[in-house]
Amino acid sequence: MRSATIRDVARAANVSTATVSRVLNRSEAVADPTVDRVLKAANELDYVPHGGARSLASKRTDTIGVLLPDLHGEFFSELIRGIDAGTSAHGLHLLLSRSHGDPQEAAAVLRAMRSRVDAMLVMSPYADGEELSSALKGGVPLVLLNSSGGGGGRHPTFAIDNHAGAFAITAHLLETGRRRVAFIAGPADNIEAAERLRGYRAALASTEQSGELIAQGDFTERSGLAATRELLLTARPDAIFAANDMMAIGCLQALREADLRVPGSVAVAGFDDIPVARFVEPALTTAGVPIAEIGRQALECCVAIIRGADPGDRHRIFTPQLVVRASSTGNSEHGPKSPASERI
Amino acid sequence: MRSATIRDVARAANVSTATVSRVLNRSEAVADPTVDRVLKAANELDYVPHGGARSLASKRTDTIGVLLPDLHGEFFSELIRGIDAGTSAHGLHLLLSRSHGDPQEAAAVLRAMRSRVDAMLVMSPYADGEELSSALKGGVPLVLLNSSGGGGGRHPTFAIDNHAGAFAITAHLLETGRRRVAFIAGPADNIEAAERLRGYRAALASTEQSGELIAQGDFTERSGLAATRELLLTARPDAIFAANDMMAIGCLQALREADLRVPGSVAVAGFDDIPVARFVEPALTTAGVPIAEIGRQALECCVAIIRGADPGDRHRIFTPQLVVRASSTGNSEHGPKSPASERI
DNA sequence: CGCCCGCATGTAACCGTTTACATAAAGACG
DNA sequence: CGTCTTTATGTAAACGGTTACATGCGGGCG
Numbered sequence A, B: 001m002r003s004a005t006i007r008d009v010a011r012a013a014n015v016s017t018a019t020v021s022r023v024l025n026r027s028e029a030v031a032d033p034t035v036d037r038v039l040k041a042a043n044e045l046d047y048v049p050h051g052g053a054r055s056l057a058s059k060r061t062d063t064i065g066v067l068l069p070d071l072h073g074e075f076f077s078e079l080i081r082g083i084d085a086g087t088s089a090h091g092l093h094l095l096l097s098r099s100h101g102d103p104q105e106a107a108a109v110l111r112a113m114r115s116r117v118d119a120m121l122v123m124s125p126y127a128d129g130e131e132l133s134s135a136l137k138g139g140v141p142l143v144l145l146n147s148s149g150g151g152g153g154r155h156p157t158f159a160i161d162n163h164a165g166a167f168a169i170t171a172h173l174l175e176t177g178r179r180r181v182a183f184i185a186g187p188a189d190n191i192e193a194a195e196r197l198r199g200y201r202a203a204l205a206s207t208e209q210s211g212e213l214i215a216q217g218d219f220t221e222r223s224g225l226a227a228t229r230e231l232l233l234t235a236r237p238d239a240i241f242a243a244n245d246m247m248a249i250g251c252l253q254a255l256r257e258a259d260l261r262v263p264g265s266v267a268v269a270g271f272d273d274i275p276v277a278r279f280v281e282p283a284l285t286t287a288g289v290p291i292a293e294i295g296r297q298a299l300e301c302c303v304a305i306i307r308g309a310d311p312g313d314r315h316r317i318f319t320p321q322l323v324v325r326a327s328s329t330g331n332s333e334h335g336p337k338s339p340a341s342e343r344i
Numbered sequence C: 001c002g003c004c005c006g007c008a009t010g011t012a013a014c015c016g017t018t019t020a021c022a023t024a025a026a027g028a029c030g
Numbered sequence D: 001c002g003t004c005t006t007t008a009t010g011t012a013a014a015c016g017g018t019t020a021c022a023t024g025c026g027g028g029c030g
Helices: A006-013 A017-027 A030-045 A051-058 A073-089 A103-114 A131-138 A160-174 A191-206 A221-234 A244-259 A291-306 B006-013 B017-025 B032-045 B051-058 B073-087 B103-114 B129-136 B163-173 B191-206 B220-236 B245-259 B292-307
Strands: A061-069 A092-098 A118-120 A142-145 A157-160 A181-185 A215-216 A238-240 A267-269 A286-288 A314-317 A319-322 B063-068 B094-096 B119-122 B142-144 B157-160 B181-185 B213-216 B239-242 B265-271 B286-288 B316-318 B321-323
Touching: A006 A017, A006 A030, A006 B103, A017 A030, A051 B051, A051 B220, A061 A073, A061 A103, A061 A291, A073 A092, A073 A244, A073 A291, A073 B073, A073 B094, A092 A103, A092 B051, A092 B073, A103 A118, A103 A319, A118 A291, A118 B073, A142 A291, A142 B094, A157 A160, A157 A291, A160 A267, A160 A286, A160 A314, A181 A191, A181 A221, A181 A244, A215 A221, A221 A238, A221 A244, A238 A244, A244 A267, A286 B073, B006 B017, B006 B032, B017 B032, B063 B073, B063 B103, B063 B292, B073 B094, B073 B245, B094 B103, B103 B119, B103 B129, B119 B292, B142 B292, B157 B163, B157 B286, B157 B292, B163 B181, B163 B191, B163 B239, B163 B286, B181 B191, B181 B220, B181 B245, B191 B321, B213 B220, B220 B239, B220 B245
Parallel strands: A061 A092, A061 A118, A118 A142, A142 A157, A157 A314, A181 A215, A181 A238, A238 A267, B063 B094, B063 B119, B119 B142, B142 B157, B157 B316, B181 B213, B181 B239, B239 B265
Antiparallel strands: A092 B094, A286 A319, B286 B321
């Protein structure tokens, strides 16, 4: 059952294909009765323009490519949700891909996407923006999400101030009286993870006390669990700051296993404020990031570029908000009590 | 900076465009030295075939369309992860879309995707498969995920046996000595939610005791929280079965607020076994569903259809596995103790 | 009344591939 | 040593849209 083409519609409406095209794209003035005839014919034939043909002729694909480093967990589902909200608001399609770490692979995926999208939204905390954009040879506008520096500022970048967020969390833990604040790091080659580590160190350094206690993780719950077990064997932390919420959740689990009270014996904090963070027990103190909103704004930036509009600030930095919940305060034997519990 | 076309490559390699195409598609025998020349030229020019042109000429898009009803939470991120694993294994692209409930909107989205994909994977628990496929007029192969019945069996369907899962959970709660088992339902018009409700009722009916206790939810954590508050006011459940894990997590939160011990005073169970379910406190008893695996298999089915291979069983039903964790057993004043804690 | 202008529409070239068919060269074979 | 396959490559016609340009037509204006 061959689907109807623009020619079929033209014939049915007794006009030329050019007119049908004009009606469907609202590109030029067409007389009202003609418009009606065309729309009626298109409807009856259940005509849908062929995307490939359209993109071939017009050099637009009405599609945004999205490249993410991973798809695990709520961080990414929130991000995708924000992006999707944007694409569907603008009538665009969303081509999703994932490149596991390796910058080479990321570059390959970008090349494969190149001819099918009008712009790309790329989050690749493992690769330099420069590297990626050279993979594209500038053919497609690129918007970077939380990537390293952004390759000399050639591409708009949306980033989280990981350093500030980690600094704030660490400072909060110290201020509430913790003395041995450990850190569960993210993947070593992940730029965001590295920044969070720097933030942690900077905060420790700003007080004259306590050396660093670091365990290695990889952003998964599992690794948070393992890292915490390890920390409990080697050090005696009275606070653990995990570089993301998923690891913090694994951390809570390990502390429970070890019968350590949170925040009584050990305070815990995460990073990202994924939706579930407020529902774990105890609710997680974290660095709040408007994940979906960032996705949405980054997408809007893509759209602005495509449409030739002003994309606004080329580099938007989101400073995470310290979200204090029960895991770092409340009925602790350390510091003051929680000022107010959050309303859900 | 216009990107290179097949003609540029042909010129550089001193062959015809047909030969270039043959080399790139491995479609016919080409002499080795020619292959080398072509590949070298393509490489040097950084040639990437134009997807639109290709799809226009070959009627393939190498893209699978995925339509989901929502993007909230880990259920969908797991599903997407499974699907993505499949598409990237086969070198296919993934066009993602979300249609909020409304079957009309879903149909519209399908139409818009129709010309850009080779097959579609659709999860639309609000709409009848029949309805959706008529929106496509059979132009594109359709694989359904957890949809209602599957429109007379015309499309392969991958589904969870929601009834059996819910029955098993409810039976488990009853067997462990609970007498007032409440149910937090999913959206009323969601077919999966309806099946789970039926399963709950069937299990209650099979024992002669206790009438139903039902609160309305909508699959979000928030609604689980609200529904539980309501249940606590109106009924005195000693077990709460939420129709999915997210609501169960909200439920745990509400019970904590009310200072009710879990599973001591109230047992809790969910449905789906999302990754975080084992990390909440107490770990959640749930109906385990291999979410990512279902996504992957459904995708493989799409691929088989596209490639003209045997798609295998047209209707695959996954029976959820009862996953007993601490939220429904362990140090309860009811029933027996947990047989064994899970190894993480 | 003739001219020019602007509006609505048609004509046809072009976008970058794939592929059926044609062709040329090289062996195979009697 | 012709003829017949086989193999490698070229030629050119689709594929289904968009859009620059051409055309025809009615009305305003000097």
